[in-house]
Amino acid sequence: MVSVDGTSHIRDVAQYAVVARRTTYAPTKNENAQAFVVGPHVSLTGILKVNGEIRIEGRLEADIRCHTLLVAPEAQIDGVIVADRIEIYGVVKGEVYCNRVVVKDNSRVEAELNYRSLELEPGAFFEGRSRRYSNPIEISPAFD
Template identity: 35%
Template sequence: MFSKSKINEPAPKAPEAAKPAAPTAPAAPAPSDYKAAAPKPKPPASVLSSDLHITGNIKTTGDIQVEGSVEGDIRAHLLTIGETATIKGEVTADDVVINGRIVGRVRGLKVRLTSTARVEGDIIHKTIAIESGAHFEGSVQRQDDPLNPGRAAKPAANPAAAAPAAKPESA
């Protein structure tokens, strides 16, 4: 039934040579697939130093840390206003951390005024935090989507207009 010679005989070398060739071909595309799927590392925040003065608008999808002065609007993903910074214009970002001075409107999903913040203007936000010692002159308004004022203002304006009209009729 059993033959010792068949068990102890080495396998033919031609099929072994064919087997490594097959796995090698699929292995080559696999690393390129992983490289394409891997997310790119997030670049560091752009820093505008304290001796820098910018006149004009700044727009980026990345992060900015401002230590100098800007006369113009700023739009970014994460915006950090340093203690020595002065911004004169509208600020719009997903996340705004204010340590310095802003004269103008602030729009952000998350807005944080630290104890050294000085803001003169309206703040439109989804969430806000104001530390003790922060100086703020203006109004605060919560919106679900503060980054897109056209979409959020229209639905808010229609119910507000309808509600006062309904009250005088029933009164």
């Protein structure tokens, strides 16, 4: 589409300006070498605490506390998530307390998002509530 009127011009600018360019899930091997991985055929219930990165590819009904959380496209998490950073390609339900929340294209989030910085790509499904805090981790519920 060629933009001749101001209308579509703004639209184009907006799309590029938002930065929320749709990206696909492609974790590099090296980057995640240290990550704790919950594989695609794993289903887990309980509390998961890792002082580092977690990559979820399976199904979890769990409360998670970690530094970085990567939710793969086929993954599903149901629970309370407390982390410095979360990147969601899959499904997340429950409550999220993270400094930086990135919700990717084609993901599904039905949750309460408590964040300091939120980024949502246009193809993401998000229903729920959102609230900004200077320190969202501070207000997160304590795990047993």
